[in-house]
Amino acid sequence: MERTINWGILGCGKIAHKFASDLLLVNHTKLLAVASRNKSNAADFASKYGANMSYDNYEALLSHPGIDVIYVATPHGLHHEHVMHCLQYGKAVLCEKAFALNSNQAKQMIDTAREKKLFLMEAFWSKFSPPFITMMQQIREGRLGEIKSVLANFGFIPQPPVADRIFDPALGGGTLLDIGIYNVFYALSVLGKPDMIETSMTPASTGVDEQCAILFKYNSGAFAQLFSSFTTQLPTEMFINGDRGRIKINSRFYTANAVVEFYLGFMDSRELIPIAETQGWGYHYEATHVNECLRKGLTESPVMTHADTLLLMETLDRIREKWK
Numbered sequence: 001m002e003r004t005i006n007w008g009i010l011g012c013g014k015i016a017h018k019f020a021s022d023l024l025l026v027n028h029t030k031l032l033a034v035a036s037r038n039k040s041n042a043a044d045f046a047s048k049y050g051a052n053m054s055y056d057n058y059e060a061l062l063s064h065p066g067i068d069v070i071y072v073a074t075p076h077g078l079h080h081e082h083v084m085h086c087l088q089y090g091k092a093v094l095c096e097k098a099f100a101l102n103s104n105q106a107k108q109m110i111d112t113a114r115e116k117k118l119f120l121m122e123a124f125w126s127k128f129s130p131p132f133i134t135m136m137q138q139i140r141e142g143r144l145g146e147i148k149s150v151l152a153n154f155g156f157i158p159q160p161p162v163a164d165r166i167f168d169p170a171l172g173g174g175t176l177l178d179i180g181i182y183n184v185f186y187a188l189s190v191l192g193k194p195d196m197i198e199t200s201m202t203p204a205s206t207g208v209d210e211q212c213a214i215l216f217k218y219n220s221g222a223f224a225q226l227f228s229s230f231t232t233q234l235p236t237e238m239f240i241n242g243d244r245g246r247i248k249i250n251s252r253f254y255t256a257n258a259v260v261e262f263y264l265g266f267m268d269s270r271e272l273i274p275i276a277e278t279q280g281w282g283y284h285y286e287a288t289h290v291n292e293c294l295r296k297g298l299t300e301s302p303v304m305t306h307a308d309t310l311l312l313m314e315t316l317d318r319i320r321e322k323w324k
């Protein structure tokens with residue numbers, strides 16, 4: 001019989017709702033307690049997802065007995081503070097993306113988890129989802145030949161009421177850390193660390209990027225062209241182009257229900273690659289993985305490693321350095 005893993009949720013916003021509803025799909029898993037800054041929000045959240053306890057402050061959650069892991073679902077600008085707090089209380093953590101505001105913060109969080117021998121993982125859910133796994137398998141099997149380019153776009157117009165975190169610099173606002181991060185993550189997964197980066201952005205009135213264009217260049221000759229926007233509705237699709245074949249992932253390429261198509265040549269050679277149907281939103285894949293890591297006593301995921309998180313954060317730093 002598998003050991004039940006007891007979860008806590010810190011911050012009861014939009015993504016926390018989706019994650020908590022998917023947690024109900026995972027066997028031998030219990031949402032033990034949740035915390036919100038708002039008492040009735042915490043109580044409503046707890047009753048909706050069957051948590052035993054709700055708190056109106058984050059600190060109280062950290063002292064709740066029996067929690068194995070805390071899911072940090074606050075805006076990225078607060079991840080460093082909240083994760084460090086969880087670690088100081090001896091709790092394992094699954095922290096939403098973007099993991100931190102910059103790589104210095106990320107390093108500190110990872111170093112602290114290592115020192116304290118506590119599990120810490122960035123909640124990069126796409127890496128655990130069937131479309132991403134299928135895409136990587138096709139590439140590894142050589143079906144695309146040598147990868148020459150990755151083209152990705154991700155854009156939507158935030159609808160009112162727009163959450164503070166979308167445009168507030170202190171909370172990590174801007175497209176890059178919120179949605180452009182997916183473009184960057186997929187490009188890194190397929191082509192690795194870029195040898196050169198060119199980029200430009202359009203600032204919103206708060207100074208954060210409301211649109212951003214990025215070009216990764218590789219000594220091999222490969223390119224990644226990445227675009228994110230809060231001012232236009234984009235198809236949010238991705239193309240991975242090799243010298244033998246190409247893959248198109250749409251729509252909303254980063255989700256668990258994305259469609260993966262393989263093309264040998266032109267449009268008439270389209271092959272739909274079958275993907276296991278996903279229940280819920282698709283956050284249960286990462287939650288199941290965290291449970292498995294904890295049962296094995298691991299302090300780092302072998303799938304979404306600390307090195308993956310640091311490379312991602314360092315690349316996001318390199319992009320923003322270019323914007324000055």
Ligand SMILES: NC(=O)c1ccc[n+]([C@@H]2O[C@H](COP(=O)([O-])OP(=O)(O)OC[C@H]3O[C@@H](n4cnc5c(N)ncnc54)[C@H](OP(=O)(O)O)[C@@H]3O)[C@@H](O)[C@H]2O)c1
Nearest residue numbers: 011012013014015016036037073074075076096097098163
């Ligand atoms: N993996 C994914 O698919 C995905 C999707 C969306 C977002 N995310 C990530 O998840 C994080 C949260 O995003 P979200 O869309 O859930 O945001 P959200 O709806 O604004 O929720 C964030 C929650 O953080 C808490 N919080 C604490 N201090 C805050 C402050 N100063 N300002 C605003 N909120 C504060 C609030 O919860 P309480 O009031 O309950 O304390 C708030 O509801 C972000 O890092 C985002 O990038 C991931």
